[in-house]
Amino acid sequence: MEEKLIAFITHEFLSDDNVEITEDTKLISSGLIDSFSLVSLQTFINKEFGKRIPAPKITAESFDTIRQMIKIIEQF
């Protein structure tokens, strides 16, 4: 799950493919991922893992790092 999320985020959102992200890199609060673009991340999670994460859970507080994302995905 972690590898798939990192690969998707790097390809879809990061302007520089050489930037490395870890499971604790802050993605939303640091501005790496634009909040209006998060819908494609939600769609990816739905298609790839079969989980629909409610929009209010996809916030800078609870969905900011890969580690937090995995925790939320596992809850639903």
Next chain:
Amino acid sequence: MFSDLYYFPYLIITVCIYWLLPKQSLRTAFLTLSSYGFIWYFDPKAVYVVLALTVFTYLIASWMKKSRQTGLIHKIGIIGLLLVLILFKYLGFLAGIINSLLSFFHSLPVFNIEELFLPLGISYLIFKYVSYLTDIHWKVVTKGKFLDFACYGSLFTIFMAGPIERFERLKPQLENGTAKFKREYLDFAFGRIAFGLFRKLVLADWIGYFINPVWHHPDHYSAIFRVVAFFCYSFQIYFDFAGYSDIAIGSSRLFGLKIMENFDNPYQATNISQFWRRWHISLSDWIRDYLFFPMSQNRTSKLWLTFFVPVIAMGLCGLWHDAAWQYVLWGAWHGLGISLLQYWHKYSKRNKITIPVIISQAATFFFVTLGWAIFKNGTGLLSAMVSIKGAIFCLIAWLLYCLVMKVQIPLYFKQRRLITSIVLLMGAIVLFCGANTGFIYGKF
């Protein structure tokens, strides 16, 4: 509301009684009653509407809990709430559109619809209740006790102009309220209210005092005055609404309640999407969660996702402000900005283009300021600002803002909270002097 003479005495008395009550359930009941009393003082008719909507929404939530058809019941609830909003706020606007269409066919009759009264805080209340029902449907929150829900809907400190708080955040605070009043509540509230009053009564109202005549009669003033008035409105509306939010957040803290932040230095955003993460945060989060995401789900068309969704969602966000085309256009302007930004991100990524932060910030501020001209229906000033003078003044105004807001006030505020609060409060009282113009966002 906060500039009303009776607000602060009412707040202090309510806070004192609230903390004298022995149990949290009694406190919540008292806070709800006080909130209804407050709404009644400003708009007696609104009390019936708020009460009816609260009972209706809670009944729908209870029905959702018992039934398996939660999707259908959720839709019934949302449609019911939106119909009430349309009935009170948009009926005249819709009749105007229908009449314009009918005017093409001379033989057809024209609708004459008497507009109903607009209950106080109805737009904010409906948005809160839509989020409540949708969050229950999405299993983000449970329906809670009726008393907690009624308190969430009517809480007088945030009733009139937000922040549009979510039940998910307020519910645990009402359920597990602290047993005793804490000194930190007073420290926080005093500082925040003083800061809010300063932003509203000194900064926003005095800017308004000087620029309103220019906005009303742009032809009577030279180009430089029009340019100054044009940019100063960006600061007037920011200080006005952020000041309001400071007072709302500070007042709520006196009851031990933590309300979400509504602003985060919006004019320092480096793009329009980031601006909406910093400006009226509770509204932009609402638009994102309950319009943007549902409209985008299960759609694959790139044009729909990158153009139509932002423009339609932001256009509706504009319409929420008031039933007039200027607000729809203002929202669509921001939607267009978000759409273009997504194309720009792809283009800059492909071509490895990076823009200095200061240029991005100034460009975003300029874009937002142009939007305020549409919002205020002041296109008469547009011609004055699309000039070299306009661009130079934009940069100066924005740099001044950075200097004052980013560097000085927050720094003093952190180190000398009490002294800064007293100075700001004194400044607000001394400089009040009748320039008070009411809250811009209070009318929505």
